[in-house]
Amino acid sequence: MLIMVDSKYSNIVLGYNDELIWKHLKHLCLQTVTSEQIEHLHRRFKQLSGDQPTIRKEHFDNIPDLEFNPIRSKIVHAFFDKRNLRQESDGLADEINFEDFLTIMSYFRPIEMNMNEEQLDHFRKEKLKFLFHMYDSDHDGKITLQEYRNVVEELLSGNPHLEKESARSIADGAMMEAASICVGQMEPDQVYEGITFEDFLKMWQGIDIETKMHVRFLNMETIAQCH
Amino acid sequence: MFLLLPFDSLVANLLGISLTVLFTLLLVFIIVPAVFGVSFGIRRLYMKTLLKIFQWATLRIERGAKEKNHPVYKPYANGIIAKEPMSLEEEIKEIRRSGSSKALDAPEFELSDIFYFCRKGIETIMDDEVTKRFSAEELESWNLLSRTNYNFQYISLRLTVLWGLGVLIRYCFLLPLRIALAFTGVSLLVIGTSVVGLLPNGRCKEFLSKHVHLMCYRICVRALTAIITYHDRENRPRNGGICVANHTSPIDVIILASDGYYAMVGQIHGGLMGVIQRAVVKACPHVWFERSEVKDRHLVAKRLTEHVQDKSKLPILIFPEGTCINNTSVMMFKKGSFEIGATVYPVAIKYDPQFGDAFWNSSKYGMVTYLLRMMTSWAIVCSVWYLPPMTRQPDEDAVQFANRVKSAIARQGGLVDLLWDGGLKREKVKDAFKEEQQKLYSKMISGNHEDRSRS
Numbered sequence: 088m089l090i091m092v093d094s095k096y097s098n099i100v101l102g103y104n105d106e107l108i109w110k111h112l113k114h115l116c117l118q119t120v121t122s123e124q125i126e127h128l129h130r131r132f133k134q135l136s137g138d139q140p141t142i143r144k145e146h147f148d149n150i151p152d153l154e155f156n157p158i159r160s161k162i163v164h165a166f167f168d169k170r171n172l173r174q175e176s177d178g179l180a181d182e183i184n185f186e187d188f189l190t191i192m193s194y195f196r197p198i199e200m201n202m203n204e205e206q207l208d209h210f211r212k213e214k215l216k217f218l219f220h221m222y223d224s225d226h227d228g229k230i231t232l233q234e235y236r237n238v239v240e241e242l243l244s245g246n247p248h249l250e251k252e253s254a255r256s257i258a259d260g261a262m263m264e265a266a267s268i269c270v271g272q273m274e275p276d277q278v279y280e281g282i283t284f285e286d287f288l289k290m291w292q293g294i295d296i297e298t299k300m301h302v303r304f305l306n307m308e309t310i311a312q313c314h
Numbered sequence: 315m316f317l318l319l320p321f322d323s324l325v326a327n328l329l330g331i332s333l334t335v336l337f338t339l340l341l342v343f344i345i346v347p348a349v350f351g352v353s354f355g356i357r358r359l360y361m362k363t364l365l366k367i368f369q370w371a372t373l374r375i376e377r378g379a380k381e382k383n384h385p386v387y388k389p390y391a392n393g394i395i396a397k398e399p400m401s402l403e404e405e406i407k408e409i410r411r412s413g414s415s416k417a418l419d420a421p422e423f424e425l426s427d428i429f430y431f432c433r434k435g436i437e438t439i440m441d442d443e444v445t446k447r448f449s450a451e452e453l454e455s456w457n458l459l460s461r462t463n464y465n466f467q468y469i470s471l472r473l474t475v476l477w478g479l480g481v482l483i484r485y486c487f488l489l490p491l492r493i494a495l496a497f498t499g500v501s502l503l504v505i506g507t508s509v510v511g512l513l514p515n516g517r518c519k520e521f522l523s524k525h526v527h528l529m530c531y532r533i534c535v536r537a538l539t540a541i542i543t544y545h546d547r548e549n550r551p552r553n554g555g556i557c558v559a560n561h562t563s564p565i566d567v568i569i570l571a572s573d574g575y576y577a578m579v580g581q582i583h584g585g586l587m588g589v590i591q592r593a594v595v596k597a598c599p600h601v602w603f604e605r606s607e608v609k610d611r612h613l614v615a616k617r618l619t620e621h622v623q624d625k626s627k628l629p630i631l632i633f634p635e636g637t638c639i640n641n642t643s644v645m646m647f648k649k650g651s652f653e654i655g656a657t658v659y660p661v662a663i664k665y666d667p668q669f670g671d672a673f674w675n676s677s678k679y680g681m682v683t684y685l686l687r688m689m690t691s692w693a694i695v696c697s698v699w700y701l702p703p704m705t706r707q708p709d710e711d712a713v714q715f716a717n718r719v720k721s722a723i724a725r726q727g728g729l730v731d732l733l734w735d736g737g738l739k740r741e742k743v744k745d746a747f748k749e750e751q752q753k754l755y756s757k758m759i760s761g762n763h764e765d766r767s768r769s
Contacts, residue, residue, distance in 0.1 A: 131440060152438035158428065162435035195436050218428065238428065 128192065132185050141182035142166075157242050161221050166191050170220050177226055212288070219287050229281030235262050265290060344495060348532040357541045357693065364669065364692055367476070374473050484690050492537050492689045499533035500586075504593040506530065511596025523597040524575045531572035539693040541669075542569055549700035550574050551629035551659035554622055556651055559661040560723055561633035563674040564681070565688065566663055569696060570631060577601060577621065577628040581608050599627060611650060622656040629659065634716065649712040652719070657703045660719050662727035666695040699726045 135149060136142045147153060147163045156162065165171055167180045171194070172187050174180075180187070194217045202210065222230045222238055239258040240251070265282055268290055282290075347353055506526035513519040535542070550573075551557040557576060559566060570576065578600045582591055591602055601621055607613050621627050632651045652658065665672045670691025674684050688694065701722055706715045 128440065150438055153435060156431055156435045158431050159435065162432060221428065
């Protein structure tokens with residue numbers, strides 16, 4: 088069941104006349120995002136981009152609250168990562184339009200009540216894949232020890248009392264634990280190259296972590312929608 | 315051709331008579347009361363009439379919208395994201411609990427910790443508190459000013475006519491009146507204070523200076539048609555204290571100074587502002603800084619301390635936010651004025667945006683455009699609360715004291731108390747804040763790490 092949206096309204100919201108794009112957007116959001124929320128996001132997009140049709144990395148500098156966040160650069164990076172934008176090519180995009188913006192936002196959809204097993208599984212894989220891409224910064228499909236260390240260091244970078252050594256040892260310890268889950272007992276001279284996506288999935292098997300990875304919209308009453 | 319001449323002189327006569335009448339009315343009803351500090355209540359009557367008209371206009375719009383099936387847009391002031399009020403520690407514990415089937419006592423670091431920060435990041439990208447504060451407050455009813463008309467389209471002929479009439483009244487009648495008053499007020503201030511400055515120092519000079527200042531500020535208040543309600547006047551600032559208020563626009567100065575005699579603090583400007591500043595300092599010891607001196611915090615603090623310690627000197631008026639905020643919240647107070655050690659008299663100013671939005675978005679409008687907008691609004695309506703004096707306790711530092719004062723002001727004025735720095739409008743976040751969040755998180759982890767290694 089798709090949301091009923093007035094086509095005149097869609098023109099006001101998006102400024103494009105392309106029926107196909109509108110259908111695609113509706114599909115991205117399904118029942119969990121109303122047309123008002125898309126409008127709000129569109130306004131937010133315009134505010135961030137300064138009324139331009141696309142956003143670049145610099146535009147995210149205008150959000151003061153985001154500076155607070157230790158993994159800020161990884162989050163912004165995730166918006167431009169072509170793997171997250173479902174494009175065939177690899178690497179980083181220079182700029183994204185509103186459709187791409189919504190694509191990234193759709194990774195944070197909450198679970199719907201009426202999803203079947205297959206949909207749920209796909210849903211979960213999508214979210215975990217997003218996270219995997221965040222760790223795997225060189226796009227080689229594996230989270231190496233160095234990449235893992237980078238993430239831990241970023242998360243702990245603000246504390247002057249915590250030395251780099253401690254951060255390293257924390258990362259190393261966690262990595263070893265991950266290795267033991269994925270590969271079991273290792274030979275002394277066996278080198279664990281890195282966590283692949285399958286290993287990543289294995290680590291979270293049976294645990295529904297993805298219920299924590301969504302953004303809930305406020306339940307907004309429509310005001311004066313007099314039909 | 316001959317008919318034109320008598321007609322011409324008739325017109326000239328009429329013009330002359332109407333100007334004289336206008337001028338007399340001006341004098342009697344506005345300037346004389348300003349001089350003596352009394353009020354006929356004309357402005358309040360005007361305000362009540364306007365309110366009735368606005369209510370009618372809003373009803374018409376809503377009715378019209380219903381008839382035509384237009385959605386009437388109302389902005390969501392609270393943002394669109396449902397946030398749970400859990401702290402960082404609690405949220406991460408919950409994530410770990412739902413993720414890990416291992417023992418609950420502190421795994422050191424989990425891949426899932428990143429979920430929390432990731433989600434927070436996306437939430438702030440979707441909607442953030444701070445940027446909301448810097449755009450003008452949005453109204454729920456229309457006050458017949460097209461600048462506040464975001465989404466109300468053409469509804470009915472009657473409403474448009476009323477709006478047109480409003481434009482006519484505001485631009486052709488009120489604006490010239492206000493400009494004339496402003497001109498009178500400012501020139502009287504400059505001339506009056508220069509004259510008083512020639513007198514020798516003494517009680518007479520002080521008395522005259524006080525009354526010249528008050529009189530001219532009252533004329534300026536009427537020039538903006540500002541309808542001000544003062545509450546708790548017994549808490550008004552006394553000599554040797556510092557008066558601290560939240561800042562929405564440059565008009566704040568006029569509003570406060572028309573009810574009390576203050577020493578101003580500020581930077582010397584060029585142009586008309588500079589002329590006024592140089593004139594007033596002759597009559598009364600205001601504290602003006604040169605542009606180069608402003609950067610030197612110690613010098614500023616020293617001069618202010620000297621001024622405050624002299625008990626015969628007037629209370630200083632300071633706006634610690636450092637910039638204009640849109641009057642829905644109070645931002646971080648800069649600690650400089652709170653280090654001086656004098657009694658602080660907080661004042662809360664709250665504007666009613668229904669009659670005219672007083673917020674000055676200095677990145678959007680220059681000073682002259684801003685003043686013109688003010689003078690072509692219906693009126694400026696505000697409330698001023700004088701809060702009881704506060705002093706710094708021995709066990710708190712300047713920042714904590716500043717925050718305490720800020721909370722008191724925010725609470726009284728019904729404004730939201732935000733921790734954010736008003737300077738963010740122009741600069742980026744100070745690294746100190748970023749570190750706070752990271753410190754909290756890493757304390758959690760390294761604390762656990764230490765426990766582990768100890769046991």
